[in-house]
Amino acid sequence: MFARWSRGVCVRGSLHYNPSLAGSGSIMPVVKSSTRKTETPCIHLMFYRRLNDLDSSADVLHFIGTLQPLPDSLAAGALQRICEVEKKDGNHKLPKGILENGVFQDLCVRFEQESPSLSDTALVTALQALSLLYVGPQSNLLLNLVAESRHRVKRGGLEVRSLCILGESLIRLQGPGDETLELIIYQLQGEKLETFAPEDIVALYRILQACAEKVDRHQAFLNKINSFSLSVVSTLSPTLMSQMLTALVALDQTQALPLVIKLGKYAVRHIPHFTHEELRKVLEAFIYFGHNDRFFTTALERHVASLCLTLDPEVISTVTEYCGRKQILSRPIFDAVAETFVGQSEKFSPRQVSELIEPFGKLNYLPPNASALFRKLENLLLTRFDYFPPKTLLKILHSCSLIECHPVNFMAKIFSPYFLQQLQGEESSVDRLSLAQLTQLFLTSVLECPFYKGRKLLPKYQVRSFLTPCCSLETPVDFQLYKSVRIGLIDLLGARMYFASKVLTPYCYTIASSAADVEIKLDEEGLVLPFTIDEDVHKRLALCIDDPKRFSLNSRHLLGKEAIKQRHLRLLGYQVVQIPYYEIEMLKSRVELVEYLQRKLFPHNVGIRW
Known part of the structure; x- marks a missing residue:
């Protein structure tokens, strides 16, 4: 379950x-x-x-x-x-x-x-x-x-x-x-490009797309086409617009972002008129170029909500992948997607299931029909377990654990030597990201599912830290935000010696400067202890200094990997103090910063002693 x-x-x-x-x-x-x-x-x-x-x-x-x-x-x-x-x-x-x-x-x-x-x-x-x-x-x-x-x-x-x-x-x-x-x-x-009709311009893109391996030879010509195409975007039909974006992806025209942005602007009006395949291609292009637009998202919300039960599974999975990649928490889209999956789960391939489920975990969102959604997912995995590639299955189960829907019935299987051997495949070892996901699932079984008594993950498959440069399960923060909080802490506590960074907890989470988290130790009387002292520590405060990257786009909703980190820190005995960027930005002076930190860290104390 x-x-x-x-x-x-x-x-x-x-x-x-x-x-x-x-x-x-x-x-x-x-x-x-x-x-x-x-x-x-x-x-x-x-x-x-x-x-x-x-x-x-x-x-x-x-x-x-x-x-x-x-x-x-x-x-x-x-x-x-x-x-x-x-x-x-x-x-x-x-x-x-x-x-x-x-x-x-x-x-x-x-x-x-x-x-x-x-x-x-x-x-x-x-x-x-x-x-x-x-x-x-x-x-x-x-x-x-x-x-x-x-x-x-x-x-x-x-x-x-x-x-x-x-x-x-x-x-x-x-x-x-x-x-x-x-x-x-x-x-x-x-x-002269001025003599080309819009459909000729797109046909030219399609011809060059077929010769993508020779793109370097034609790049100067492509640059001219990209610049000229800005003038014809408003006249393109939905089909031509989708074809142009597809060609830009195939030709790797990352330098043509002004054209992509303008195509995104005019794509808003065409969303109801794109075929399923055309809409999928448009979304894939925006994913590729990293483009998002709030008006496009609003129009996409209306479209998906109205046609959710008739949209192709490939379109559904691409829509959620687009939201996940751009960290867009769109409740209308996710609610419609969840409803579609509950009604048509048998139509989704393992890859499509993964692309659909992962954004729920990444964006830390449970739809209104969450119980039906995860019951349907569980039944699907139980009946088609062997059809899911190991890495795909691990991604799905890890995503579920991020939003407290723990895959207890599958933990013994994924911790087994047989599954780990499949996960490794022909490589010399299991990749670092998979090991981190396995480790976090194992910690979930220990910290959040004490009733689980099944197979444990062998120590050789457990990572020591979730904070790594290439595949981190923690989000590094902007250094300037950490620096501001650090200055306020020194003023509040009196010296840098009273708080620590770069501290690795017993369960892999890092309270580190690169993650902008801080640890403060208190004794039984509430006195702040120097971070070098390990004796007589009665309470540990973990400051989670959350910058915009730890939230979904333009919101105050924590991402799944940050929410699970804070849950686990609390279960490890830390008193978690969240310091979100939007509260820091409201402070106008250093004095206000110190007062803010005092209220956050010591809400019941009139004064601080160290």
């Missing part, structure tokens, strides 16, 4: 397929300025609208069979729609029935034989369509289209949109190592 303790009109331009719609199942003509200034017939727009209304390949083929012959741009659009519909239905290649259809075969023969005479738009649209589904690599149709596309790239003169579509199609067909791709990127670098 877990023990609980106290879209029309006619327009000028040429018809192009929008690459941002790939996979969406709809084709729309995209207006792009043309030097020929030809009038786009309204019949073209009507054709595309009719095409979008058809949701089966058979219907599309029947429709275009009544309109032969079609202009090459419309024929390419029809081919695009067929591949989109099949892709949407989950197919990875065209069904035999489509391949043997006479209208489809006539369409393919036309594109194969007439590829040199196709318009740029028809050529790249047809190639894009065929790149969505598997077509034999030796297909004459595909070979002819690829060869003609490469010829036109080398000849030059393709518009930005055509270059972008062609670049992405070649990546899907030939991979990022295709030699023509470098030429496409080079030609795009020569274009």
